[in-house]
Amino acid sequence: MNLTTKQKQHLKGLAHNLKPVVMLGSNGLTEGVLAEIDSALTHHELIKVKVAAGDRELKNAIVDAILRETQAVKVQLIGHVLVLFRQSEEMKIAIPKAK
DSSP, rough: OOOHHHHHHHHHHEEEEEEEEEETTOSSOOHHHHHHHHHHHHSSEEEEEEEEEEEHHHHHHHHHHHHHHHOEEEEEEETTEEEEEEOTTTTTTTOOOOO
């Protein structure tokens, strides 16, 4: 799923007041963390994940792995906070139509 700039802007606005629901600790990206992210995406559709990696390349590799494993879309990455979106069958969040 590809999002237009307008759709991303809409989702960023919705995510602004959200708190991170999953925080990656010193163990990094484990199967349990991936399962938790997947579960949160199924339930909420739009979530924040705090990726506490000191190295920029490591952080980008973790973000890429999360996106690949969860089939989510990266809305934005600011500092250590990643905003993810994955629409569920119920379509809880209405995003603007792509033109």
